Amino acid sequence: MADTAPLSLCDREPHVPADRLVAEMVPPPRFDSVRFDTYIPDPNQPSQTEAVRVLANFAAGLSGAHAVGGGNRGFLGFGKFGKAKAAKAPAGPRGVYLDGGYGVGKTHLLASLWHATPAEPSLKAFGTFVELTNLVGALGFQKTVQTLSGHRLLCIDEFELDDPGDTVLVSTLLGKLVDAGVALAATSNTLPGKLGEGRFAAADFLREIQGLAARFHPLRIDGEDYRHRGLPEAPAPFADEEVTKAAYATEGASLDDFPSLLAHLAKVHPSRYGALTDGLKVVCLTDVQPVPDQSTALRLVVLADRLYDREVPVLASGLPFDRLFSEEMLNGGYRKKYFRAISRLTALARDAKGLVEGA
Template identity: 45%
Template sequence: MLEQRIVGANSLPSIVPDLSPEELIRQLLPPPEFTAARFENYRPDANFPSQKAAVEISQQFVTGKKGKLFSKTEPTPGVYLDGGFGVGKTHLLASIWHAYSGKKAFGSFLEYTSLVGYIGFQTAVSELSKFALICIDEFELDDPGDTMLMSRLLKELSIKGVRFAATSNTPPNALGQGRFAAEDFKREIQGLGERFEIVSVDGEDYRHRDTHADSRNLTVAELQDWLGIQSDLYTSDFPELLKLLSTLHPTKFRRLIASVGAFALTNVYQLEDQVAALRLVAFVDRMYEQQIPIRTSGTVPLTKVFSETMLQGGYRKKYLRAISRIGALCELY
């Protein structure tokens, strides 16, 4: 049974985002949350010396002044920051981007693979080879097709002299298992990974977020009250949102939410379709980057939208990350 719809807010499904390939390339920038990220304002945890070491190695990567990997005969193609949630890897990646003086791009793994799918591999190589540095946040190793695509892309760009900085997406339950995802990375990036500087970043999630915590559903009246104190209000029925996302290429999700200041999602229910679930993960990633607060109503909280079968499957990392981010967005005001 459908709930009463929210009134007095813009409808997200009414937006028709459109982007040219040039605009897609131009939007490869750090999220607003990391606009001010610098090496100087990263705060290493004294209990985990690897964090301070990661800062130093990241700075060396930018300057190229120290370490055998920076020799003139064998320039390093990249640095790989490997660790769990909330240890500041993206802060360090954004710091590398800000400190680098050449032409540079910053995006998530999904943004790059989506870009290649949208504009074609050769066009992507041509456009991305114009950059001196490519920053890749949350390098994903759980989809063989995407991993092979990114491996091939990095090889092509490396031949053209492009350098890379990347982070991993290791979930909390994998901490303590050797070098996190480092060995997987070196294996999957078929030869090129061996030439990366692999940097483990140990530590606890400084946000102390629980990937298994529940967000709370509101009544329609509570949603109306919450929207009443927000600006740039948008809303959608959950089935309508899923339908909308199915019609859009993921490269357009960022443009879709460009004007959204707060988002109310009604009629949330648990998903059974994994394709729809993965689209929602990509949408949540873009929402999180822009730090857009969310409130929901429905039969399950938004943090319970992924079934237990999904959480135990091959895309577990993606779903755990999305749950963590949903929990954070549902607490924002």
Template identity: 30%
Template sequence: MNTSPVSRYEQLVAAGELRADPAQQTAARRLAQLRHELAAQTPNGFLGKLFGKAPPPPRGVYLWGGVGRGKSMLMDLFHETLAIAEKRRVHFHAFMLEVHSLLRDERQKERGDPIPSVAATIASNVRCLAFDEMVVNNSADAMIMSRLFRALIVDEGVTIVTTSNRPPADLYKDGLNREHFLPFIELIANRLDVIPLNGPVDYRLERLAGIDSWHTPLGDAATAQVREAFFRLTDYSPDDAQNVPSGQLDLGVGRELHVPRALKGVAVFSFSRLCRDARGASDYLAIARAYHSVIIVGIPVMGPDDRNEAARFVTLIDALYEYRVKLFVTAAEDPDRLYQSGDGSFEFERTVSRLMEMQSDEYMALGHGLADRNQA
């Protein structure tokens, strides 16, 4: 394959599909260099490893930046043009589910430390492992990542390429027992080139042009609109909605929340799942930290008998607003008609104001996780 990430990027710019962006150009050049290094390196295979002759893997790449900055697009260009057979691309959440399954299998064999065997299994016939959306939301992942990735890179010679919404230092920020995760951050600094794509332009917003964020009344037309928003945010075909992957969000203290649809930092929930079940502020904050965009379907008009649901909805919107989460909904009515009578209906007016602001261009242009950055 003669094309490279740089030439493909320049073709897209020339065709008017992209606007030239210096940060993206820098990342494309680094990925093109890595593509050349991987293609030029001849793997020594088993004998090379046995006699200590296996060459060190090329340095990997860690691309980070806010939603819409072109991370997935650049990963697409790199993976499509990487002319080696021993490559794999996987969403990070799916990868960690696979890792935990392999660890369970190895522990049942009772052969000591399972990490080396799991790393060897993953590295089988893989020289370049590419991840979409590296994020660490639970202590189980954090506890094993440093040792696992050191085994993959140092022992198995795998080159890692990944995207993330956060810089390495902010991964698993304020997480439980984070000190055990710090060696992983050090490993990234030592073995991967960290490239920011964090300029002021959110290109994904341009793809949302013409799509409103609040859709009423409930029905097929509103559902079609939020499906289209999901597609534009994730590049996942709305015609294949039934096969969108689900997820599990760690809520702490041994609790998890099933996320019916979760992909590339976008989560889809029903109002019932979020507000009719008994949930608190910590649950909603976990959602707000984990996802840059949230789609809520089936928001009803609430009355005096729904005061608990209304109170939870207020807390949910406060969390999403605080973390600048992009919100898309299907609802029975406009915000000011959702809860007009009942306990807390007067206080609900602040939520109405926030819901209106969250539909504005100014709010949609804000980066995810602003509250985290303000507290740093």
């Protein structure tokens, strides 16, 4: 047994200073060691192999000096067959957009691009769309422009096309950064109502970022969710007693009942969900129930992303994770987010299975 009682997420109300938000704009722990050569393309999906080639060329093209004031050094154009070549501003894309369904490895490739770009970590940034908007909120728009304009590359994961206000804000920010010579790379979610698995995503993304469309080279990545490719089904939920016993037996575990955790998330800004999980080795949840409403569901999606990024296993009792969201939610505009959350929580539940067996 562990020497102390489990921690509780519901007892945590972290404060995250602005300088931490900037310092943490690097690939999260799950993607700290990924590289292009650790990406395993599906042999039945040639677009995955092509994506690695094009992105490696893109990274290699960023080896020149920072192109302050919209100069053209360090950026790539793409020829007829996607071959990298020197670009003359303002022709040639200064960014790439990875278009595809959930679980095809877009984040792996985006993080690999960050790692492959020949620049000091302080000269390249990686974060989700939510983290970027949180940075603007913490620093202010002009300070954010000043902070990021000296970077060689900005990678934005999960660009939120379903929030028009934030999309315009970030589109304006990206315009300023492109003018300062920053190269861009992004993945995104689909707009509400656009239910094709990525089929409409590229067009939606390019339209939503308005005047920046010509600066992006859309790169389609087909495939199935790799998290479940050839893997066994997710483990069934455990009994409350089993989860509680494992929590007390595991150093660095948290233990909360699911309804209380959902209520607590409403009191903590999503920008702090990463800090909410600081130091945790496993999250233990009892009485998992269907999520009651869309606002709560979207907060849970952010928490699932932060847990997945940080490789924190999730041990749970109650309903299985594929029953968290109602049919209405799974058929609605945020469908893609909910399926991503189910996919990631399922992977984390698989990671936690051995904790009960060893308790």
